[in-house]
Amino acid sequence: MGNLIKSIMSKKDFCEFCEIINNNKEILIFDENGIIAFHDIDKSSAVEHILICPQQHIQDISVLNVNDIPLLQKMHSVAQKILEKLRPESTYR
Numbered sequence: 001m002g003n004l005i006k007s008i009m010s011k012k013d014f015c016e017f018c019e020i021i022n023n024n025k026e027i028l029i030f031d032e033n034g035i036i037a038f039h040d041i042d043k044s045s046a047v048e049h050i051l052i053c054p055q056q057h058i059q060d061i062s063v064l065n066v067n068d069i070p071l072l073q074k075m076h077s078v079a080q081k082i083l084e085k086l087r088p089e090s091t092y093r
């Protein structure tokens with residue numbers, strides 16, 4: 001296999017979130033019960049943008065099913081916890 005094809009394939013399979021979980025743990029602001037959170041690296045999107053992700057790799061939202069509801073609930077409660085800590089006067093959006 002040519003190097004160009006190899007690099008295109010690895011780009012397609014590359015997951016930014018798994019990369020952070022595996023190799024950039026120092027940027028995590030939360031890491032508990034299979035959920036992680038970190039500040040968005042792209043500062044242009046919002047004044048403060050925190051991403052909350054499951055530790056397990058999920059390709060996209062279309063692969064989720066009813067069994068993933070507890071995971072989503074856990075992510076939501078982590079979001080509320082972080083927000084309460086950062087901005088006690090604010091509400092979750």
Ligand SMILES: [Zn+2]
Binds near residue numbers: 016
């Ligand atoms: Zn991933």
